[in-house]
């Protein structure tokens with residue numbers, strides 16, 4: 001690797017920001033192709049009953065979820081890996097809320113949703 005004018009290692013200072021931004025954009029693009037580019041997202045709420053860990057009162061909460069519906073067609077620019085992932089992809093729900101607040105006016109404790117289930121396959 002001696003030919004041409006390109007030097008290995010750190011590029012000249014003036015080229016740095018451009019290269020950095022380009023690499024970052026490529027990373028983000030690849031990441032997004034894994035997930036959101038495959039799906040149409042629709043917010044929805046589901047009722048769920050949880051018991052407050054402080055006052056022990058059971059209450060119904062409206063938990064926010066995001067429904068990811070698989071698109072009819074794979075997004076343009078997808079490579080072989082994305083095509084394989086897209087063919088296996090199925091609709092699912094992702095839980096948006098991670099914490100809820102006790103509705104008891106004498107308590108009002110904020111606590112984690114006592115469930116590990118944050119994704120539901122449809």
Ligand SMILES: [Zn+2]
Pocket residue numbers: 052053054055056057102103104107108109
């Ligand atoms: Zn409470």
